[in-house]
Amino acid sequence: MADLKRLPDELQLATAQHVRYIQSLDTRKDEYDYWLTEHLRLNGLYWGLTALHLLRHPNALPREETINFVLSCQHESGGFGAAPGHDAHMLYTVSAVQILALVDAFDELEKRGTGKLKVAQFMAGLQDREKGTFAGDEWGEEDTRFLYGALNALSLLDMLHLVDVDKAVNHVVACANFDGGYGVNPGDESHSGQIFTCVAALTIAKRQDLIDKDRLAGWLSERQLPNGGLNGRPEKKEDVCYSWWVLSSLSMIGRTHWIDREKLIDFILRSQDTVDGGISDRPGNMVDVWHTLFGLTGLSLLGYPGLDEIDPVYCLPKSTVERVLGKSM
Amino acid sequence: MDNHGIARVARTARTEEQRQQDLDKIQKYKQLDDAIRDKTSRHAYDDPTLFPLTSKLLRLNPEYYTIWNVRRRCLTSGLLSRPSAGSWPSTASPSTSPSATTNPSSAVSSSSSSAAIPPNPASLTTGKSGTTADVESAVDSTDADSEILRSELAFTVPLLLEFPKCYWIWKYRKWILEQAILRLPRPLASNVWEGELALVYKMLVKDRRNFHAWGYRRYLVARLESADLLGRSLVEDEFAYTTKMIRGDLSNFSAWHNRSRLMFRLLDERGADDEARAAFLDTELNLVQEALNVGPEDQSLWYYHRYLISQVIGSKGMPTITPNLTDGRKISYLEQECEFIRDLLQDFPDIKWPYEALLEYALALRKLRPGIKGEEQEDDPNFWLGKLRKLDAMQTGRWNDVERDIERQLADSII
Numbered sequence: 001m002a003d004l005k006r007l008p009d010e011l012q013l014a015t016a017q018h019v020r021y022i023q024s025l026d027t028r029k030d031e032y033d034y035w036l037t038e039h040l041r042l043n044g045l046y047w048g049l050t051a052l053h054l055l056r057h058p059n060a061l062p063r064e065e066t067i068n069f070v071l072s073c074q075h076e077s078g079g080f081g082a083a084p085g086h087d088a089h090m091l092y093t094v095s096a097v098q099i100l101a102l103v104d105a106f107d108e109l110e111k112r113g114t115g116k117l118k119v120a121q122f123m124a125g126l127q128d129r130e131k132g133t134f135a136g137d138e139w140g141e142e143d144t145r146f147l148y149g150a151l152n153a154l155s156l157l158d159m160l161h162l163v164d165v166d167k168a169v170n171h172v173v174a175c176a177n178f179d180g181g182y183g184v185n186p187g188d189e190s191h192s193g194q195i196f197t198c199v200a201a202l203t204i205a206k207r208q209d210l211i212d213k214d215r216l217a218g219w220l221s222e223r224q225l226p227n228g229g230l231n232g233r234p235e236k237k238e239d240v241c242y243s244w245w246v247l248s249s250l251s252m253i254g255r256t257h258w259i260d261r262e263k264l265i266d267f268i269l270r271s272q273d274t275v276d277g278g279i280s281d282r283p284g285n286m287v288d289v290w291h292t293l294f295g296l297t298g299l300s301l302l303g304y305p306g307l308d309e310i311d312p313v314y315c316l317p318k319s320t321v322e323r324v325l326g327k328s329m
Numbered sequence: 330m331d332n333h334g335i336a337r338v339a340r341t342a343r344t345e346e347q348r349q350q351d352l353d354k355i356q357k358y359k360q361l362d363d364a365i366r367d368k369t370s371r372h373a374y375d376d377p378t379l380f381p382l383t384s385k386l387l388r389l390n391p392e393y394y395t396i397w398n399v400r401r402r403c404l405t406s407g408l409l410s411r412p413s414a415g416s417w418p419s420t421a422s423p424s425t426s427p428s429a430t431t432n433p434s435s436a437v438s439s440s441s442s443s444a445a446i447p448p449n450p451a452s453l454t455t456g457k458s459g460t461t462a463d464v465e466s467a468v469d470s471t472d473a474d475s476e477i478l479r480s481e482l483a484f485t486v487p488l489l490l491e492f493p494k495c496y497w498i499w500k501y502r503k504w505i506l507e508q509a510i511l512r513l514p515r516p517l518a519s520n521v522w523e524g525e526l527a528l529v530y531k532m533l534v535k536d537r538r539n540f541h542a543w544g545y546r547r548y549l550v551a552r553l554e555s556a557d558l559l560g561r562s563l564v565e566d567e568f569a570y571t572t573k574m575i576r577g578d579l580s581n582f583s584a585w586h587n588r589s590r591l592m593f594r595l596l597d598e599r600g601a602d603d604e605a606r607a608a609f610l611d612t613e614l615n616l617v618q619e620a621l622n623v624g625p626e627d628q629s630l631w632y633y634h635r636y637l638i639s640q641v642i643g644s645k646g647m648p649t650i651t652p653n654l655t656d657g658r659k660i661s662y663l664e665q666e667c668e669f670i671r672d673l674l675q676d677f678p679d680i681k682w683p684y685e686a687l688l689e690y691a692l693a694l695r696k697l698r699p700g701i702k703g704e705e706q707e708d709d710p711n712f713w714l715g716k717l718r719k720l721d722a723m724q725t726g727r728w729n730d731v732e733r734d735i736e737r738q739l740a741d742s743i744i
């Protein structure tokens with residue numbers, strides 16, 4: 001990374017500010033927006049905590065409170081809601097499992113929660129055993145996001161045997177398009193976010209052989225725009241969060257070198273708020289914890305110094321994934 | 330928490346007065362939320378005051394998914410009639426195991442709380458239309474259901490227009506539509522569903538690339554085609570719709586995409602033979618050529634062109650629209666399209682997309698004519714690769730890999 005030395009000071013990673021920004025998120029109860037975003041609380045905790053781990057400040061949020069909050073979102077069904085009193089849903093259940101993996105607290109599920117078997121059964125129960133698809137909750141609607149989430153969390157819990165992985169794989173394959181990408185459902189156009197979920201799901205299922213890698217990587221690397229940022233679909237604007245969806249997909253299929261890393265690093269760093277911390281969707285916009293995480297994961301995949309390595313499949317630090325999967329295997 | 334496209338302002342910009350206004354808003358919001366939680370914690374979904382409270386809260390915050398669920402439970406706990414046992418389609422729900430997926434804290438006392446899941450059949454026989462043969466009350470309940478479902482659809486329209494990317498609103502709307510199938514006579518339900526196409530039309534005029542709206546349209550069409558509703562194919566209408574969208578705006582990638590996905594069924598249903606299929610391919614190639622002459626810098630058009638050529642060449646295991654082309658015919662298609670693109674380069678030498686296509690097609694021609702090494706430089710993939718390296722240095726790593734692959738391919742063909 002010798003070339004990075006020529007970057008001006010304002011284009012360095014503002015680590016201390018980002019840590020402070022994430023720590024401040026739960027202190028904003030006098031802001032209306034804090035309440036309007038309660039449906040994202042558990043995701044937000046996962047995003048913030050993962051960002052802190054990448055920034056090498058894993059203890060910047062208190063562990064005990066973190067575990068207490070996660071468990072306070074759990075229902076008797078084993079599923080988790082976004083916050084206490086919110087209904088259980090796949091998305092939050094996955095976040096809960098990821099947070100507990102981060103802080104090495106699966107045993108707390110047994111001691112104080114419903115136990116990990118029930119969590120796994122909640123997710124497994126959302127699979128359509130004929131089609132292989134997954135719904136988000138009891139009210140239906142299928143999306144490859146939920147399929148990926150289930151495979152991610154179930155494999156972390158070592159409970160993948162509860163679902164029909166082959167059927168899930170068949171469904172992912174049915175979502176593929178001629179351009180090598182994947183859509184929300186069969187027939188839908190390719191979208192970087194959905195590509196990430198499908199490629200990661202196939203990776204967890206050990207079926208990368210089903211991916212048309214060169215064609216997909218070609219489509220993904222076309223997502224980089226002259227300003228260095230990546231977009232999610234053809235003819236759309238650049239956005240920091242696609243640093244993750246696009247780059248993690250490229251990383252899983254071994255093609256991160258197909259884009260211009262210096263230019264992307266520059267774009268992400270320019271999207272930082274170097275005074276108050278946080279990263280926004282593009283330079284000059286409002287920061288949020290979502291773009292903060294995905295800016296950092298992007299930098300991590302690009303090998304930016306001072307950041308821990310992110311796992312492109314699980315979106316958790318590599319060290320966490322190695323610890324958890326090593327333990328369960 | 331997920332800001333897109335909002336300009337950054339200094340965080341200290343809030344005055345004391347603004348802070349006070351925020352606190353007032355928070356207090357009102359929390360009062361509303363508490364009032365709802367108070368009732369739901371007692372499972373009082375049939376409390377007539379609960380439903381209007383959900384309307385109020387959802388207008389403030391349509392992302393609050395739990396409140397949409399409360400609203401569903403209100404509807405299935407008395408506001409809507411109970412569907413007759415026979416009308417539960419076996420595929421009503423993707424959730425196969427209610428015990429594993431139902432949130433017990435909310436399902437305990439409301440047996441019908443999970444309407445999307447076929448509940449215990451015994452509980453259904455108590456439903457209005459299930460046992461009594463009272464035709465009048467059945468008609469009344471149909472009218473009432475129809476009115477409620479239509480009013481639910483109307484409720485979400487302004488929210489969708491304001492929050493077109495909110496997953497939960499789209500999801501609720503789909504659920505309401507499924508209720509129409511369960512509770513209304515087929516012609517009436519079909520009528521409700523057909524009305525939805527007009528809404529999608531409106532949404533796609535507003536944002537022609539909204540993938541929620543495109544996905545919703547495909548969902549509507551698939552359900553309308555099923556035996557539950559119209560029971561006939563809409564593929565010709567949908568194909569015509571993409572033509573219309575493309576005529577209005579050539580660079581609508583989503584419309585081109587949908588077109589590419591519809592043509593398999595279109596040709597099958599037309600009973601197209603090989604000649605009809607080739608004629609169809611010619612028409613499509615002409616259409617995209619026409620468009621490329623106008624907008625050669627448009628990625629959407631190039632993807633569609635490459636899609637059509639992928640249909641000519643065929644790829645392993647994938648069905649194509651023209652499955653019986655001879656190699657000779659494939660070669661002449663490729664040569665014809667390469668010539669068209671090279672003509673385009675005369676006027677537009679600095680756009681990278683035509684070079685990508687030429688590289689891909691030159692490689693395909695090599696595979697189709699093993700042993701024949703073209704005399705002209707335009708038959709040499711490396712010639713086009715060199716142009717791409719100049720025009721798009723950001724993808725240098727990719728071009729290096731492509732060059733390695735070309736050499737490998739060449740070595741293989743010599744052996």
Ligand SMILES: [Zn+2]
Binds near residue numbers: 239241281291333
């Ligand atoms: Zn974004």
